[in-house]
Amino acid sequence: MKKALKDLGEDALIDRLVRLVPRDPDPVTGPGDDCAVIDTGNTRALQLLKTDAMVEHVHFLPDTPPRKIGWKAAARVLSDFAAMGGTPDRFLVTIALPPSWPVARIEGIYRGFGECLARHGGFLAGGETTRVPAGSAAVISIAATGTVVPSHITLRSGGRPGDLVLVTGRLGGSIRGKHLTFTPRLEEAAWLVRHLKPTAMMDLSDGVAKDLPRLAKASGLGFQLDREAVPRTRGCTVEQALGDGEDFELLFTLPPRKWNTRTIAAWNEAFPKLPLTVIGKLSEGAEERLEGGWDHFAK
């Protein structure tokens, strides 16, 4: 039988696909990071590009409140700008909807989208409107540009052996509500790139179980995870904290000397309500295997 997407998995699929198309011969970062990064020749800013799709029944349900759908669609993109150490700029929104949808539903989605941009930055620049066949799932896809100060840019690939692995917030159980209402960690990431200069950073969308191995691999390293140290949402097991996904917290790495009583106190003063937790370290060679995490094309 022919090999199907579900036999391959998401990461292997993307690896195969990107080989089929001409790419930037000298990229700041490849396909592979949270955003694409373009050097436009402006010495004060690099350009960030991101596109991100949400599908009914996959990322939200027919009875999800429309404003929350819109908030989530915008916040997912903002979270990826945060993960690069950057800020959002212009947004393009593509909607593909069944003709039977109530007008009020898509207006509600746009209101939620607008609330998120008004709160966190970014402007609507345009989009595209099309339909899906009657009875099919709705799709909302957002593309956006952003910028990052060259000295602030933080890739997945910058981790070094011995770096501590840290995470903001608490993980797991996002399906109970946080996946729709989360705060993209733009302020926290801006603080981190100014004060601690993480060596590598990404946002957590597929769960630490999938995303930590991605960060380590991008850095050409393995990792050790202290499972008991992983900060859990109330009522969640370690497995849920590692595997549920859609936490939209920051996962980043720091040389150990940068994590001391002074820097811990500075973080706690800047963000008193948001825990910052060391959950492991990067190491040469031997990579732990982690079970779980989200893969759209897992068996």
Ligand SMILES: Nc1ncnc2c1ncn2[C@@H]1O[C@H](COP(=O)(O)OP(=O)(O)OP(=O)(O)O)[C@@H](O)[C@H]1O
């Ligand atoms: N169909 C595709 N074609 C080319 N590149 C892709 C494709 N899908 C993803 N990529 C690239 O692969 C990398 C990982 O994509 P992914 O969508 O998993 O990003 P992410 O930030 O980890 O996840 P999320 O979508 O949850 O924000 C990104 O750099 C992205 O640009």
Ligand SMILES: Cc1ncc(C[n+]2csc(CCOP(=O)(O)O)c2C)c(N)n1
């Ligand atoms: C109806 C419904 N079912 C399941 C989930 C959970 N979920 C969907 S996508 C995803 C990972 C991130 O996706 P992506 O890689 O596309 O960013 C997770 C954890 C949900 N939110 N709603």
Ligand SMILES: [Mg+2]
């Ligand atoms: Mg991401």
